[in-house]
Amino acid sequence: xxxxxxxxxxxxxxxxxxxxxxxxxxxxxxxxxxxxxxxxxxxxxxxxxxxxxxxxxxxxxxxxxxxxxxxxxxxxxxxxxxxxxxxxxxxxxxxxxxxxxxxxxxxxxxxxxxxxxxxxxxxxxxxxxxxxxxxxxxxxxxxxxxxxxxxxxxxxxxxxxxxxxxxxxxxxxxxxxxxxxxxxxxxxxxxxxxxxxxxxxxxxxxxxxxxxxxxxxxxxxxxxxxxxxxxxxxxxxxxxxxxxxxxxxxxxxxxxxxxxxxxxxxxxxxxxxxxxxxxxxxxxxxxxxxxxxxxxxxxxxxxxxxxxxxxxxxxxxxxxxxxxxxxxxxxxxxxxxxxxxxxxxxxxxxxxxxxxxxxxxxxxxxxxxxxxxxxxxxxxxxxxxxxxxxxxxxxxxxxxxxxxxxxxxxxxxxxxxxxxxxxxxxxxxxxxxxxxxxxxxxxxxxxxxxxxxxxxxxxxxxxxxxxxxxxxxxxxxxxxxxxxxxxxxxxxxxxxxxxxxxxxxxxxxxxxxxxxxxxxxxxxxxxxxxxxxxxxxxxxxxxxxxxxxxxxxxxxxxxxxxxxxxxxxxxxxxxxxxxxxxxxxxxxxxxxxxxxxxxxxxxxxxxxxxxxxxxxxxxxxxxxxxxxxxxxxxxxxxxxxxxxxxxxxxxxxxxxxxxxxxxxxxxxxxxxxxxxxxxxxxxxxxxxxxxxxxxxxxxxxxxxxxxxxxxxxxxxxxxxxxxxxxxxxxxxxxxxxxxxxxxxxxxxxxxxxxxxxxxxxxxxxxxxxxxxxxxxxxxxxxxxxxxxxxx
Amino acid sequence: xxxxxxxxxxxxxxxxxxxxxxxxxxxxxxxxxxxxxxxxxxxxxxxxxxxxxxxxxxxxxxxxxxxxxxxxxxxxxxxxxxxxxxxxxxxxxxxxxxxxxxxxxxxxxxxxxxxxxxxxxxxxxxxxxxxxxxxxxxxxxxxxxxxxxxxxxxxxxxxxxxxxxxxxxxxxx
Ligand code: FES
Ligand code: FES
Numbered sequence: 033x034x035x036x037x038x039x040x041x042x043x044x045x046x047x048x049x050x051x052x053x054x055x056x057x058x059x060x061x062x063x064x065x066x067x068x069x070x071x072x073x074x075x076x077x078x079x080x081x082x083x084x085x086x087x088x089x090x091x092x093x094x095x096x097x098x099x100x101x102x103x104x105x106x107x108x109x110x111x112x113x114x115x116x117x118x119x120x121x122x123x124x125x126x127x128x129x130x131x132x133x134x135x136x137x138x139x140x141x142x143x144x145x146x147x148x149x150x151x152x153x154x155x156x157x158x159x160x161x162x163x164x165x166x167x168x169x170x171x172x173x174x175x176x177x178x179x180x181x182x183x184x185x186x187x188x189x190x191x192x193x194x195x196x197x198x199x200x201x202x203x204x205x206x207x208x209x210x211x212x213x214x215x216x217x218x219x220x221x222x223x224x225x226x227x228x229x230x231x232x233x234x235x236x237x238x239x240x241x242x243x244x245x246x247x248x249x250x251x252x253x254x255x256x257x258x259x260x261x262x263x264x265x266x267x268x269x270x271x272x273x274x275x276x277x278x279x280x281x282x283x284x285x286x287x288x289x290x291x292x293x294x295x296x297x298x299x300x301x302x303x304x305x306x307x308x309x310x311x312x313x314x315x316x317x318x319x320x321x322x323x324x325x326x327x328x329x330x331x332x333x334x335x336x337x338x339x340x341x342x343x344x345x346x347x348x349x350x351x352x353x354x355x356x357x358x359x360x361x362x363x364x365x366x367x368x369x370x371x372x373x374x375x376x377x378x379x380x381x382x383x384x385x386x387x388x389x390x391x392x393x394x395x396x397x398x399x400x401x402x403x404x405x406x407x408x409x410x411x412x413x414x415x416x417x418x419x420x421x422x423x424x425x426x427x428x429x430x431x432x433x434x435x436x437x438x439x440x441x442x443x444x445x446x447x448x449x450x451x452x453x454x455x456x457x458x459x460x461x462x463x464x465x466x467x468x469x470x471x472x473x474x475x476x477x478x479x480x481x482x483x484x485x486x487x488x489x490x491x492x493x494x495x496x497x498x499x500x501x502x503x504x505x506x507x508x509x510x511x512x513x514x515x516x517x518x519x520x521x522x523x524x525x526x527x528x529x530x531x532x533x534x535x536x537x538x539x540x541x542x543x544x545x546x547x548x549x550x551x552x553x554x555x556x557x558x559x560x561x562x563x564x565x566x567x568x569x570x571x572x573x574x575x576x577x578x579x580x581x582x583x584x585x586x587x588x589x590x591x592x593x594x595x596x597x598x599x600x601x602x603x604x605x606x607x608x609x610x611x612x613x614x615x616x617x618x619x620x621x622x623x624x625x626x627x628x629x630x631x632x633x634x635x636x637x638x639x640x641x642x643x644x645x646x647x648x649x650x651x652x653x654x655x656x657x658x659x660x661x662x663x664x665x666x667x668x669x670x671x672x673x674x675x676x677x678x679x680x681x682x683x684x685x686x687x688x689x690x691x692x693x694x695x696x697x698x699x700x701x702x703x704x705x706x707x708x709x710x711x712x713x714x715x716x717x718x719x720x721x722x723x724x725x726x727x728x729x730x731x732x733x734x735x736x737x738x739x740x741x742x743x744x745x746x747x748x749x750x751x752x753x754x755x756x757x758x759x760x761x762x763x764x765x766x767x768x769x770x771x772x773x774x775x776x777x778x779x780x781x782x783x784x785x786x787x788x789x790x791x792x793x794x795x796x797x798x799x800x801x802x803x804x805x806x807x808x809x810x811x812x813x814x815x816x817x818x819x820x821x822x823x
Numbered sequence: 824x825x826x827x828x829x830x831x832x833x834x835x836x837x838x839x840x841x842x843x844x845x846x847x848x849x850x851x852x853x854x855x856x857x858x859x860x861x862x863x864x865x866x867x868x869x870x871x872x873x874x875x876x877x878x879x880x881x882x883x884x885x886x887x888x889x890x891x892x893x894x895x896x897x898x899x900x901x902x903x904x905x906x907x908x909x910x911x912x913x914x915x916x917x918x919x920x921x922x923x924x925x926x927x928x929x930x931x932x933x934x935x936x937x938x939x940x941x942x943x944x945x946x947x948x949x950x951x952x953x954x955x956x957x958x959x960x961x962x963x964x965x966x967x968x969x970x971x972x973x974x975x976x977x978x979x980x981x982x983x984x985x986x987x988x989x990x991x992x993x994x995x996x
Contacts, residue, residue, distance in 0.1 A: 052919060059926030060905070060923065061902070061905040062861020064860075066860075068863075235927075235961060236928050237865070237925065288961050320866045320868070542962050722964035746871055747866075751959055754953075760964065
């Protein structure tokens, strides 16, 4: 393992250490406080009547009987909420020509997916609200549903929104070099079509929200299971016309998010209006069945590819046609085209071929919206790229490691711009590949595989390289007009007892943000970690910032905390210097003591500096003005994104009789720059890998031809279980970014980015001697049997 | 709305009487009436294990049982197990190994771990994984949970407490 570069023997040296998470103790005692747990005085509960049809006109709604039920306070239709809430549109300017229809909290006039909320009931209890749903009469007339990506694009297809012209949300062509010439000079070419299944986040805590509108102050407080409280402060304010300074969004403990909890949802927007109409707090928690039909889905792509190569195995050029279906709307505020955009821009990213052309079509259909979910686009791009590399290698009889060594962007090529325009500061593909080769003992595995094949046991080894986008600058969303911040803010203060509080805009969802921020502040200020309390997730309390998306907590949030702590340290030293009649430059702060910089002799405790500053400022020399609070905002500068990289390997055994795959091992070598807490990085990787394995083998939202989700329950939609998952071995390479003093990049999505690809390559390696291969995930037993000609 | 009916049971050592709607599940009863929100609901159909509590010492899905069906029974939730220190070493091992991220599955995991650890002989990793298969976790990938349970098996076999790991680790509440 390539450990942190710090001198870990110095007092308060925490960066690079596997310290435990102070806030986990509360969760371990059953004392977490999730939105689902919160109860406010006089709180009411909302439930939603949902469309049974994928596409239908709403002829009439009769709510009389429901409204008359004892315990019901309000029944609201789409028209009722449309009077309060402005429509929103999920488009951004930098995706030229993209379109999407305006959305409202509840359906008005027609419904466009099965499960879309049509009517809201607010009652004393959730059970009563649900009783009342059964009393609402809705007359509907069905329209032909658009479900298929090709059918959706036909000239005579039903238009989901006739006013948009057609069912195509966005088209993009990415072109670099001369792909025609590359194919013309190639020794060989092959083509393959890949399918990735629509799947969804399945956070263990479903979406949850409580809105509490206070008419006398014209103020709104929202307890929201969200990754991005500031983004929702802006949205609630603008869409409901409430002053931004009076909108408070509190994100307490959150039971999983994975990118799913940062989008605008109809129910969430409704609950704000319902609270305004009732004048009381209103709570809504999605039940699991509702989650399946209303949480965003992701990754519904068909990718046609062609690759040209020469006899040495060098990839010369790649052509891609990606069609992705996103549901009936593009999701606000980030849009549903980002995923496809990232797929076509990340294909081939670790490799050095220059001739590339990709066409992307983003298509509407009558299903729930897709949008950003952990590793947005990466798993698809990686699956396509890595499968192509293996397929070419197989044709030419070149080993997968050798294929990659011959094609990767090497360390002498940085800074490097990919054919699709991504700028890489410095990646470590060779070191990662070499590390993986040793970590998995590749030659031994190959020998074992050979021996077992002779006994009719089909094992496969698959590897997959990845790059991952982290630390996004405004180039991601801001430039497109999105009111989504790329900067973060931190306030660090010394309490009168000489302890420390850090209020910061990046949030905690179990990944360990509070812990790493505490490590950074303690180290850069010079105090014991136990004295640092980190506070997150409250727009009235924590400074403005982007919060949690696209792997930015450690890289951007961490740098913000580091700079704030340094600033505060200077302030502390200048007060101490005034007290000690010394100069700030002659002093240092170590372990909560002001010491001489030269000989580290202790002069005065930090607690004493704080006591004097807060309670006895009269004893300070005239003109001393203690500033024991420091604020700092930091936005990425330099490269638009800090790319990380790594490589994964998967080892499987396929049962050719049943089509079942057993995952035997999984290895990851990753480089996320400076590692702040190795244990937390590794747990992010493991959790991410398992989500990618879920996509590879189990997870798929299966729809029928009328646009109905057929497996929308946790009994029918399979997520990985403990008995199906392997132990995951991890090693690190550290290439800190030079753009920040901290040098950290993100690590939350790297696991998911490549594990599906490694798994597919492993399965195909196992199937190869049987003359079969798959190009679709999830790789269910039925699909494997079909590939084997037995289905 | 249906008439409320009386129900009494022992929850975390305390005798409680309440009036509930007959359709109220034990999970909702514990969370809403008793304000014991450590018990979580992830699926409400007996699949995910987030809602596990002990009924007369045995793990049950509180989402599948009606509160009235627990009449006269003894229930322990994660809060009770934590306060009585019955799972102190398991909590410590989970903390040391970071066997939780968002913590939503954790109460159910702790209840299952408590049950697994009653085994007279230490279970293998594979056996622990099998036993955990009724508990879904979306964050951790499970390995850290398996490690933590293994750590407790080892400590208990040696008659040791589970120590807080590392010089900066805190002790479990
Ligand atoms: S909530 Fe009871 S098993 Fe999921
Ligand atoms: S820790 Fe989040 S679901 Fe297990």
